[in-house]
Amino acid sequence: MRTIVNAGFWIGVYLFLIMAPLFVLLIGPVPPGRGFWREFSVGLGFMGLSMMGLQFFLTGRFRHVTSPYGIDVIYHFHRQISLIAFAFILLHPLIIMISAPEALVFLNPISSPWWINAGVAALVSLTILIVTSVKRQKLRISYEPWRLTHAFLAICAVGLALTHIEGVGYYVQGPLKRWFWVGLALAWILSLIYIRIIKPIGMFKRPYTVEKVIKERGRTWTLVLRPEGHQGISFRPGQFAWLKIDKSPFAIREHPFSFSSSAMKMGGLEISVKELGDFTSTIGDVPPGTRAYLDGPYGTFTVDRHTAPGYVFIVGGVGITPVISILRTLADRHEKRPLQLFYSSKTWEDVTFREELDNLGRRLKLQVVHSLSDPPENWEGERGRINAEIMARYLPENRVDCEYFICGPEPMQMAVKKALQKLGLPLENLQSESFNFV
Ligand SMILES: Cc1cc2nc3c(=O)[nH]c(=O)nc-3n(C[C@H](O)[C@H](O)[C@H](O)COP(=O)(O)OP(=O)(O)OC[C@H]3O[C@@H](n4cnc5c(N)ncnc54)[C@H](O)[C@@H]3O)c2cc1C
Numbered sequence: 527m528r529t530i531v532n533a534g535f536w537i538g539v540y541l542f543l544i545m546a547p548l549f550v551l552l553i554g555p556v557p558p559g560r561g562f563w564r565e566f567s568v569g570l571g572f573m574g575l576s577m578m579g580l581q582f583f584l585t586g587r588f589r590h591v592t593s594p595y596g597i598d599v600i601y602h603f604h605r606q607i608s609l610i611a612f613a614f615i616l617l618h619p620l621i622i623m624i625s626a627p628e629a630l631v632f633l634n635p636i637s638s639p640w641w642i643n644a645g646v647a648a649l650v651s652l653t654i655l656i657v658t659s660v661k662r663q664k665l666r667i668s669y670e671p672w673r674l675t676h677a678f679l680a681i682c683a684v685g686l687a688l689t690h691i692e693g694v695g696y697y698v699q700g701p702l703k704r705w706f707w708v709g710l711a712l713a714w715i716l717s718l719i720y721i722r723i724i725k726p727i728g729m730f731k732r733p734y735t736v737e738k739v740i741k742e743r744g745r746t747w748t749l750v751l752r753p754e755g756h757q758g759i760s761f762r763p764g765q766f767a768w769l770k771i772d773k774s775p776f777a778i779r780e781h782p783f784s785f786s787s788s789a790m791k792m793g794g795l796e797i798s799v800k801e802l803g804d805f806t807s808t809i810g811d812v813p814p815g816t817r818a819y820l821d822g823p824y825g826t827f828t829v830d831r832h833t834a835p836g837y838v839f840i841v842g843g844v845g846i847t848p849v850i851s852i853l854r855t856l857a858d859r860h861e862k863r864p865l866q867l868f869y870s871s872k873t874w875e876d877v878t879f880r881e882e883l884d885n886l887g888r889r890l891k892l893q894v895v896h897s898l899s900d901p902p903e904n905w906e907g908e909r910g911r912i913n914a915e916i917m918a919r920y921l922p923e924n925r926v927d928c929e930y931f932i933c934g935p936e937p938m939q940m941a942v943k944k945a946l947q948k949l950g951l952p953l954e955n956l957q958s959e960s961f962n963f964v
Contacts, residue, residue: 641693
């Protein structure tokens with residue numbers, strides 16, 4: 527109930543803030559109207575800018591804001607709402623030029639006043655930002671340069687748009703309106719200071735040391751992290767944190783990883799990383815004693831938020847990491863409810879935590895169903911991707927009441943969701959974790 531109230535509260539705050547520039551327009555002396563379409567386009571521009579500015583808060587990982595929804599939902603919202611904000615901002619000059627074609631002269635930057643050029647530059651920055659984000663994978667832009675450019679373009683777009691408003695000067699006259707815009711700009715700058723300076727200072731005070739690096743099956747490595755001079759993070763099983771390793775906490779480069787150890791384990795914690803790209807492929811070479819910093823915990827992919835008579839986990843490849851944490855935690859809590867794990871891997875040798883799952887099977891009421899896409903010759907188990915037929919063979923009779931947790935690559939998640947629908951299972955009982963925010 528508290529979560530719903532909290533979630534509703536933040537939605538209300540969000541709506542109020544995007545409308546705020548319009549309310550402020552009405553305070554004090556209002557300049558004469560310049561025709562419906564012109565004023566309408568200005569309203570859209572103000573709302574679009576307000577939405578863009580709020581993006582800094584959405585991605586600032588403020589715990590009160592993220593916890594009712596889950597940070598993956600917040601990032602999803604960030605992506606979708608930016609398209610709406612972009613449409614609003616784009617419509618602002620388009621409507622003006624269509625309703626008053628004489629405004630087309632402003633397309634010439636040489637003869638246009640500086641504030642018009644600032645507005646155009648804001649729009650160009652925003653367009654590049656949106657295209658490089660939506661098409662990042664198609665354009666083959668790797669994550670790190672994209673992230674730096676993304677932050678730079680966002681600051682440019684918002685800064686230039688504010689300059690444009692100040693330059694036009696139509697709705698910023700009077701101390702109240704002026705202070706509103708100055709306050710808004712300051713709030714955006716403060717949120718950047720919080721993310722880039724205050725948060726890292728907190729991480730700097732709570733360092734970790736890599737105690738061990740353990741080789742697991744399936745090109746995966748487990749980092750055992752020991753907190754230095756503090757108690758460590760207390761997390762819920764299934765949650766994750768951003769990891770910075772062998773770098774200052776102020777470094778831009780960080781990667782999200784689920785905790786793989788039991789949430790009941792005091793002190794040290796574990797993170798298991800599959801070799802995938804330039805950063806993850808170096809994890810096996812990290813020497814013990816290396817400094818690490820964590821920003822977390824985040825995420826709602828946890829059994830602790832969902833009470834059910836039984837849990838079903840459906841994972842592919844490295845998607846096992848949050849689930850192994852959940853299973854280890856449930857074993858430490860002497861869980862008695864029935865649990866099922868559908869685990870799809872390429873080969874039998876690649877099954878990460880294979881032996882650990884056997885051990886957990888002795889401590890829990892856990893049934894593990896392995897499915898291999900490249901099984902050995904004598905394999906008698908399931909083959910190929912997890913589908914409705916495989917699940918139908920094993921799911922318990924009370925399957926409708928169970929809670930389902932899916933973690934794996936996007937195509938696998940889509941296929942499993944369809945399979946669950948085919949089996950008549952309610953999608954509201956479904957939790958999923960995507961290892962890809964962007
Ligand atoms: C919530 C969450 C939990 C995760 N848990 C695990 C886990 O327990 N174990 C595990 O092995 N992997 C996990 N991942 C995936 C892991 O973060 C990426 O595989 C890793 O960041 C890739 O980095 P790279 O430089 O080696 O690969 P690259 O080849 O550079 O990147 C591969 C893809 O990973 C994504 N990615 C890269 N860098 C980042 C970054 N800094 N932040 C976000 N995404 C990035 C991008 O979509 C990119 O296209 C998780 C991801 C998320 C979002």
